[in-house]
Amino acid sequence: MPAPEKTTLDQIVTAARDLVEQLGIDDLTMQAVATRVGVRAPSLYKRVRDRNELLALVVASTIDALASQLDATLDDPDPRTRIRTQADGLRRFAHERPVGYALLFGAHGAPRGEPAALARSVTPLLDAVRELTGDEHALDGARLVTAWANGFIxxxxxxxxxxxxxxxxxxxxxxxxxxxxxxPH
Amino acid sequence: MPAPEKTTLDQIVTAARDLVEQLGIDDLTMQAVATRVGVRAPSLYKRVRDRNELLALVVASTIDALASQLDATLDDPDPRTRIRTQADGLRRFAHERPVGYALLFGAHGAPRGEPAALARSVTPLLDAVRELTGDEHALDGARLVTAWANGFIxxxxxxxxxxxxxxxxxxxxxxxxxxxxxxPH
DNA sequence: CATGAAGGCTACGATAATTAGCCATCGACG
DNA sequence: CGTCGATGGCTAATTATCGTAGCCTTCATG
Known part of the structure; x- marks a missing residue:
């Protein structure tokens, strides 16, 4: 490669993720991110189109983190337990990174994550719900759970x-x- | 009074509310609001401390509008019907002013409305829920409904x-x- | 050892919020 | 009536940020 890289896209996204959590989304400046990773602000634009793309990457990264945390669900045979575990895990995640969580769901004109990643994070729940409701209402049921949990949180x-x-x-x-x-009852 | 006023706080808040709905919260500039009410931007600061206060006023105004709309609930004897009406009304409101709605609930570091006004908007629902759950779980039940509805919306x-x-x-x-x-069952 | 693409930097330009300070108006008061 | 002063508006200036332009350095490659 041409010249010594002083930072990486990963570092930038990580720094942004941390700063968003500390300062809130509105006070996240390119300056702050740049300083955090040890370069000047304009250099960030060599890795990222603009602030919005950076935020989108933060969202994507947060979705990944969430999906990973939810994936680590134990395989309890009782679907009720699994649902409960999923919901509790979601809430714990939200408490750990409130700003990132708000960014994911609903928050302002936040860049929405790709459907794929989001779908992945919901799959385990969907499966558990299906065992209770049957195929027909699995999707409705999963929506019921996620809507409630998300709304509550x-x-x-x-x-x-x-x-x-x-x-x-x-x-x-x-x-x-x-x-x-x-x-069913 | 001293000099002829070219606008009022009410006009400013209304203009801001409309513009927020049109442009989204991030693109709401003091400029735009000022132009809308027929003054120059700096003049707004004679009525409003800063942009954040203006946003807070927009939120308050939106809460009022919501509460009014929900107040107009018919007195159906069946609490189930009343709950349904409340929830549907909330959803309709959200469809009419998506940005304002997002501003109210959860959205970013949005200025939260005063508890009083918010409480007022929930009272009818709380009463209806109480008839089904009894006193003990009225609050839990109302939270269940609002959390789900809000999450879904x-x-x-x-x-x-x-x-x-x-x-x-x-x-x-x-x-x-x-x-x-x-x-109960 | 020349070279050119990648990545960093400084200097700018544009847009917005907010402040400073001046000016005009009109009701109250002598 | 004529003056005064609080109020509200305006222009100009300040501060922050985002984002761009254009230059400079480094080093993998031939």
């Missing part, structure tokens, strides 16, 4: 749930109900 | 639900299940 992170009461209990109560309603 | 707006299937059907299927699981 989003509101929790945004502070919209502060009306008193124990939030963990509300989570568990809701999750139990959601799972219960998936089973 | 957020994902719908973000385009995260495009995995096939009819979205309206998924909404109705989910809503039915949610309501069903609130009733």
């Amino acid at each position: 989003t509101m929790e992170l945004a502070g919209s749930l502060r009306m008193g009461g124990d939030i963990d209990e509300a989570w568990n109560w809701g999750l139990t109900r959601i799972i219960a309603t998936l089973e | 957020t994902m719908e707006l973000a385009g995260s639900l495009r995995m096939g299937g009819d979205i309206d059907e998924a909404w109705n299927w989910g809503l039915t299940r949610i309501i069903a699981t609130l009733e």
